[in-house]
Amino acid sequence: MEKVILVTGANSGIGLALCERLLCEDSRLQLCLACRNMQRAEAARSALLTSHPDAHIDLLHLDVGSVRSVLHAAHKVKARYNRLDYLYLNAGIMPNPQIDIKAFFKGLFSSNVVKMFATAEGLLTQQDRVNKDGLQEVFATNLFGHFVLVRELDSILCQAGQTSRVVWTSSSNARRSAFSLEDVQHRLGTEPYASSKYASDLISLALNRHNNSQGLYSSVICPGLVMTNLTYGILPSFFWTLIMPIMYLIRIFTNTFTLTPYNGAGALHSLFLKKPESLDPRAKYHSLTSGMGSNYTQPRQMDIDDDMSEALYVKLLEMEKAARKRLKEEDDNKQAYKKYLNQTE
Ligand SMILES: NC(=O)C1=CN([C@@H]2O[C@H](COP(=O)(O)OP(=O)(O)OC[C@H]3O[C@@H](n4cnc5c(N)ncnc54)[C@H](OP(=O)(O)O)[C@@H]3O)[C@@H](O)[C@H]2O)C=CC1
Numbered sequence: 594m595e596k597v598i599l600v601t602g603a604n605s606g607i608g609l610a611l612c613e614r615l616l617c618e619d620s621r622l623q624l625c626l627a628c629r630n631m632q633r634a635e636a637a638r639s640a641l642l643t644s645h646p647d648a649h650i651d652l653l654h655l656d657v658g659s660v661r662s663v664l665h666a667a668h669k670v671k672a673r674y675n676r677l678d679y680l681y682l683n684a685g686i687m688p689n690p691q692i693d694i695k696a697f698f699k700g701l702f703s704s705n706v707v708k709m710f711a712t713a714e715g716l717l718t719q720q721d722r723v724n725k726d727g728l729q730e731v732f733a734t735n736l737f738g739h740f741v742l743v744r745e746l747d748s749i750l751c752q753a754g755q756t757s758r759v760v761w762t763s764s765s766n767a768r769r770s771a772f773s774l775e776d777v778q779h780r781l782g783t784e785p786y787a788s789s790k791y792a793s794d795l796i797s798l799a800l801n802r803h804n805n806s807q808g809l810y811s812s813v814i815c816p817g818l819v820m821t822n823l824t825y826g827i828l829p830s831f832f833w834t835l836i837m838p839i840m841y842l843i844r845i846f847t848n849t850f851t852l853t854p855y856n857g858a859g860a861l862h863s864l865f866l867k868k869p870e871s872l873d874p875r876a877k878y879h880s881l882t883s884g885m886g887s888n889y890t891q892p893r894q895m896d897i898d899d900d901m902s903e904a905l906y907v908k909l910l911e912m913e914k915a916a917r918k919r920l921k922e923e924d925d926n927k928q929a930y931k932k933y934l935n936q937t938e
């Protein structure tokens with residue numbers, strides 16, 4: 594059987610570009626596009642089929658920000674496939690982003706200018722909100738839903754005599770100082786995106802510690818700065834169009850300005866080609882682009898430690914248990930209410 598690959602957030606940007614690159618690599622792959630909006634998912638499949646008419650592309654409804662949807666989708670995956678070779682955890686959000694213009698101009702004339710453009714440190718804040726599960730939305734989407742998905746797919750990811758891979762689309766915006774073990778959902782701060790991405794770096798390390806012996810390997814990548822719906826949401830689109838020539842100019846000095854989804858998906862693609870045993874669990878694999886526009890991948894050591902990653906892993910296990918309990922209670926209450934209605938009729 595051909596390799597089975599599931600990509601979350603596959604209907605646009607980096608996820609869609611990854612699917613395109615994977616099909617160019619091997620058009621016999623079994624691709625599963627896991628998306629929250631089926632219309633957009635259909636459009637993505639049609640686009641992929643235009644360039645690869647014989648490709649095997651399935652769609653899966655998945656709202657990674659909802660635990661119920663994750664459990665339902667995982668159930669469907671297990672019924673459809675008897676193996677899962679690659680699980681790309683790519684879906685992500687950055688709601689209500691705000692740029693600190695003053696900090697931007699201050700940074701522009703400082704020695705930290707290259708770092709500022711690569712990581713947006715000190716520039717970017719977001720306004721988060723609580724979702725239906727009672728969780729912070731950024732944490733739930735970028736981290737927790739994906740964590741539950743990996744755990745739920747464990748039986749087809751960790752199979753005897755076979756290796757499987759989980760790849761997280763993290764970011765160079767991930768920062769230790771934005772994350773706190775006392776506030777893993779980042780309820781109290783203004784950088785939920787940086788916090789959620791740092792948490793994914795920690796969790797990848799923990800997944801390796803707990804699952805390498807069963808043949809499951811986890812890695813993290815950063816796509817660089819890519820023009821996608823996510824980045825277009827940061828500033829008005831006319832502004833981006835206006836500064837686009839400047840962005841290409843900056844790229845001469847900053848290899849993190851990958852700019853196109855194709856370039857951004859470079860690290861995800863290169864991990865597909867690498868042997869899992871050759872990967873460094875403490876490295877983040879960066880998509881980079883030279884001034885002339887050629888694309889390459891480079892590993893860089895992450896600022897993470899085992900104790901913190903284990904502590905977060907334990908916390909997420911507890912939260913997962915609580916979420917499952919809550920959903921079960923909801924189902925039981927619905928059942929009891931239905932029964933009551935039937936009896937009173
Ligand atoms: N663009 C950049 O510069 C960078 C991006 N990244 C990361 O790359 C990843 C991909 O983002 P990018 O391609 O840039 O942006 P896009 O907005 O184009 O892609 C994000 C994808 O995630 C999906 N998504 C969002 N929320 C959910 C959800 N609850 N359930 C299922 N799918 C969901 C979106 O679906 P829908 O179309 O329905 O919204 C979309 O397909 C993200 O994790 C992002 O954080 C990291 C560093 C830099």
Ligand SMILES: CC(C)CCC[C@@H](C)[C@H]1CC[C@H]2C3=CC[C@H]4[C@H](C)C(=O)CC[C@]4(C)[C@H]3CC[C@]12C
Nearest residue numbers: 697709710711712713716764765766817818827
């Ligand atoms: C105010 C303007 C004149 C110019 C503002 C430029 C900023 C909008 C951008 C400068 C650096 C950008 C970013 C860097 C890192 C990205 C990160 C890796 C990610 O995960 C998401 C997007 C970035 C935060 C991105 C966002 C736009 C900038 C802050």
